[in-house]
Amino acid sequence: MRPGRMKSVMADQCIYPGPHGDMSDEHYLPAALGRFRGCEPLEGRVCRPCNTYIGDTVETEFLRTGAIAFFRWMVGVSGRDGLLPSPFYRRAAGMPPIHMTGRAPGFAYDLLWEVDPSTQDVYPLRQIVFEHQLLAEPRAVPIHDRMRDNPEALVELLRDWGLGRGQPIRVFATPEEIPWVTDLLRSLGYAILPAGPLPSSRPRRSSSSQR
Numbered sequence: 083m084r085p086g087r088m089k090s091v092m093a094d095q096c097i098y099p100g101p102h103g104d105m106s107d108e109h110y111l112p113a114a115l116g117r118f119r120g121c122e123p124l125e126g127r128v129c130r131p132c133n134t135y136i137g138d139t140v141e142t143e144f145l146r147t148g149a150i151a152f153f154r155w156m157v158g159v160s161g162r163d164g165l166l167p168s169p170f171y172r173r174a175a176g177m178p179p180i181h182m183t184g185r186a187p188g189f190a191y192d193l194l195w196e197v198d199p200s201t202q203d204v205y206p207l208r209q210i211v212f213e214h215q216l217l218a219e220p221r222a223v224p225i226h227d228r229m230r231d232n233p234e235a236l237v238e239l240l241r242d243w244g245l246g247r248g249q250p251i252r253v254f255a256t257p258e259e260i261p262w263v264t265d266l267l268r269s270l271g272y273a274i275l276p277a278g279p280l281p282s283s284r285p286r287r288s289s290s291s292q293r
């Protein structure tokens with residue numbers, strides 16, 4: 083739906099500042115939000131380099147962080163590259179993963195949670211609960227994917243949250259994750275309870291969410 087008169091005046095002028103290249107079709111409703119009935123790509127308005135740049139920066143932040151990432155994950159909307167990595171464990175566009183907090187019955191402190199997209203059930207996130215003498219109640223710290231090979235990322239988060247001298251009192255992780263989460267704590271010099279691994283009560287995630 084593009085009047086010919088408009089085309090003769092404005093076609094092939096990229097709306098962004100450039101630098102420009104060949105023109106490309108613009109999906110102004112991102113394909114990563116699903117397929118929209120009747121949505122035709124915009125032609126002759128955005129060039130390929132600008133389109134790619136906007137996609138890598140603005141659209142990535144829009145689609146992979148915050149509420150949009152949460153609902154895409156929960157509903158299972160996949161993009162051109164397939165399903166997203168879990169926004170609860172991976173950062174995107176320089177933004178930290180999503181933190182969803184809540185109190186479970188019988189707990190005196192908040193835990194972190196994640197949604198299983200296949201069932202839409204909510205489970206405790208992989209996390210370590212720390213006590214600190216300056217805190218009124220323990221605080222749950224997320225164990226993100228990147229911390230596995232980079233213990234400094236956990237040190238940084240603990241420092242940011244004022245937990246640098248805290249003591250871990252409980253771990254939530256799947257049985258497969260317990261060894262590396264325990265190693266992570268050990269590598270940072272934390273004493274692991276002599277009775278063995280810290281108690282874990284995080285259920286095994288369904289296969290669809292193990293990425």
Ligand SMILES: [Zn+2]
Binds near residue numbers: 100128132
């Ligand atoms: Zn351009």
